[in-house]
Amino acid sequence: MKETPLFEIHKKMNAKFVNFNGWNMPVWFKDLKEEHLHVRRALGVFDVSHMGELEVIGKNAESFIDFTFTNTILNLKDSQARYGFFCREDGGVIDDVIIYRLNQERFFICVNAGNIDNVFKWLDSLSSDFSVAIKNLSGFYGQLAIQGPKAVESIIKLFPFSNIDKIKKYSIQKIFELDKQYESRLNNRCPDGYNFLIARTGYTGEDGFELFVPNEVLKEIYSKILDEVDNVQPCGLGCRDTLRLEKGFPLHGNELSERLNPIEANLEKFIDFSKEKFIGRESLDRIFKNRNFTLIGFKMEEKSIPRAGYKIFSKDEEIGHVTSGTFSPVLQEGIGLGLIKNNCSELNDIQVKIRNDKKSAKKVRYPFV
Amino acid sequence: MSEIRKDLKYTKEHEWVKDEDGQVSIGITDHAQDALGEIVFVELPKVGDVLERSSIFGAVESTKSVSDLYSPLAGTVSEVNVLVENEPDLVNQSPYGEGWMIKINLSNNRDLDTLLGPEEYKKLVDGE
Incomplete structure (x- = not known):
């Protein structure tokens, strides 16, 4: 299994590991729920160096x-x-x-x-x-996500010369201090000096940043964050998943895949049909006019936890399946996303088959929190 | 290191069994609760349910994952720990005590001999 340069540090912090797409990644350090809530209330740091x-x-x-x-x-x-x-x-x-x-x-x-x-x-x-x-450049860059309402104030202190508070949502820039600090030390570098990048993006639904930094110095930068940022919680991929699901963000492999399209996952706003030409346009246009499935959000009405793959019923008819499900750390109830037949999208009476029982669920709008 | 009690028997599915003269208590091991993380939901059978050996009798779920519970022995459910259904984290706090799951009356007492002893179970955990 592949490891990120932070594997040994994670191990020393007693992380529990999970195989994620061939990578041995921390799933949580001490407690998934605590990490999740810490990101919602304050600040968490994730090693997401497996990303490309x-x-x-x-x-x-x-x-x-x-x-x-x-x-x-x-x-x-x-x-x-x-x-x-x-x-x-x-x-x-x-x-x-x-x-x-x-x-x-x-x-x-x-x-x-x-x-x-x-x-x-x-x-x-x-x-x-x-x-x-x-x-x-996946071998060159490691990636850290720093997420939570305290992200801006904390990262300003860490990189005071990079105008962190001026970085708009969904934009990226260089981290000037790190460029300078490591100027002469990097063995490998990216052309035109894009070695250290910071973007105001993320996958938790909270404010925050994603840092793209060379793998060869990732350990130093991660340690600097843990040492110098107040009240930052190292977080695993477990809460990354529950955080994204509470916000209704899709996960490739669950809501999207080569067999699933973005229209039926209700993500058409990220498709620009005013463009004359792009790959997939004709099919997507056809699906847009006549879709077979739609993605719904739901909450369990009795105490139970939906999971990906469970079947969704209305009365006795199978109408779809759960794409992602969990026990929401914020809401303390079972929540899920599911793909159901489009002609059943008005049905309100739905059940999820969990093991041998059908449990009642209520359709709700997402984000869930 | 997770705790393995000397006075219990174990299964490969990380359950423990305590024999009390033909009635046995069943729960999940310290190693199992630690691997699952904070347990948020426990589903158990009803008193009177008849369990086949290796049949699924319930499930424990953490936020991240679900694990089926396999009956280590054949028998009839005589007691169910309703406390863990209401406070699932008892399984994390006290897997061998308050976090027990069910008691069953054995169909055949000799089945007990087929379970793992503490040493064998330790080897299994260390090998993982």
Whole structure:
């Protein structure tokens, strides 16, 4: 199994580990719920170095992204970012990603750990008509997510010369102090000095940042955060999942996959149908006009916990299945997302089959918190 | 290190069994509760339910995951610990005490001999 450079530090902090897409990652340190609530109330730091980073560089970078990505990017200014999908011709989702425009000829893409190779190969296979190079920088960058309402005030103290409070949501910039500090020390570096990046993005629904820093110095930076930031909680992937689910964010592999499309997952706002051409457009347009499934949020009415894969019923008819479910640490009840037949979307009387029993659930809007 | 009590028998599914003259109590081990994390839900059978050996008799769930409970022995459920259904974290706090799950009357007392002893169970845990 692969390990991030922080494996030994996590081990010393008594983390429990889990195999996530071939990576041996901390699932929690002491207690999932405590970590979850700490992120909602204060600040948590996550090692998300398993995530991948790709770059599209070259004269046609902008038109290439426009052609391959479902969302608008032509109106992005340097440093701005956008969420959307790389879809196959049939509308299936190869990955959901955030694309950051570093400049007109350079776009930085954060991809899911399990999809790095697929996305890279797919982009590369499409690039021959464009003057672009696709680079996989996943081995170069480690990634830390610092998330919670205290993120800005804490990170300002950590990097006082990087104008942290001026970084707008969904934008990225260099971390100037680290650039300077490690200027002469890095063995490997990224062209044009994009070695240390900070983006105001995340996957918890809280304010916060994602730091992209070279793996070779990740340990030092992680230790600096743990030592110097007040009241920061190291967090595992367990609460990363419960935090995203409470906010109704999709997870590739659950709500999205190559067999599932973004329309039926109710994510059409990240598809720009005003673009004349992008891969998957025809299929997505067809699905948009005539969808078979829709994603719903629900809460369990009796004490029980829905899990991915459980079947959803209305009366005695099976109408769909749970895509993600958990016991919400904030609400203290079972919550879930599920894909159900679109013609059943008005039904209110639904049940989730948990082991041998059908338990009543109530459809609710998400985010759940 | 998780605690393994000398006076109990164990299963590969990380359950413990305490024999009290043909009536046995069953719970999950300290190692199991530690691996699961904070337990938020416990589902147990009813008194009078007849359990086959290795059949699923309930489930314990943490926020992250669900684990089925397998009956280590054949028998009839004689008592259910309703306390853990209401306060699931008792299983974390006291897996061998207040966090017990069910008691059963054995169909066949000799089945007990097929369970793991403390030393064997320790080897199993260490090997994981």
